[in-house]
Amino acid sequence: HAFCINRIVGDSTRGVTAVATANGLILFDAAARAQQVLTHEQGLIASHVTDVLLTPGGMTIATPAGITIVDDSGMRSLYAFHGLVNNHVYTLAAAGSKTLAGTLGGISVLDGDRPGVRYTTANSALKHNWITAIVNAGAEQFVGTYGGGIMRLTANGLESVESDPNQARFEVNPNAMLVVGDRVYAGTLGRGLYVYDRANGRGRFTAAGLPSGNVTALAARDGVLYIGTDNGLVKVAQGDIAQ
16 A cells, blocks of 8 residues: 555654555554555545645545545545535645645635635635645645645735746645745745745745756755655755755
8 A cells, every 4th residue: 555655744742654645544653564554445535545634633634535534433524515615635734723625626624524714716816726735834824736836825815925927837746845944845846946935025946956847745854855856855955955
């Protein structure tokens, strides 16, 4: 099952690592031993898992057919019939007591297991309904889209981080976003790494030193940024990425 991996999420306090794959969700213990595999046969709405959000009482699992919530009461699934803006869910993020689900048709805000507010191109400033990544940055979230660049979600709604429309048109790869300090990093399709400085409100693209302009994954640790591409992995000191 541990191939075609879409997302890896760890919780050191629980000693659990959840690996979302195209073949199910694999749960590893602190010693990296696979303890359980969840697929459609075990109750997921679909075996193809695109993202997973570990919660204090369980987990929320994203799939192309909807969302499955796992907690002490068992498993239950949500999809468009229940009010989800679109069945195909690419990314999940916690926003206080709520959960944001980025889908092919926009953003759904879940209050527990009840879909509520939704953001689409029809009712908000969202530039593209295809949502590929959502990351938290304090009290706000940054939203990556496939074709409309990055947007900021605050209590007042969605707003673009770029004033130049041409600069704002790019594809963010699924879950290839990261916030470290005042910087938001996004892996793009063909344009390398997008770096947005929250302090001065400026963003730029960089492909220096990358083996490919298609950046598919990002991680950071101890001042080092790890950049996954479709032609290999690069690690670089965050201070060496010019802004």
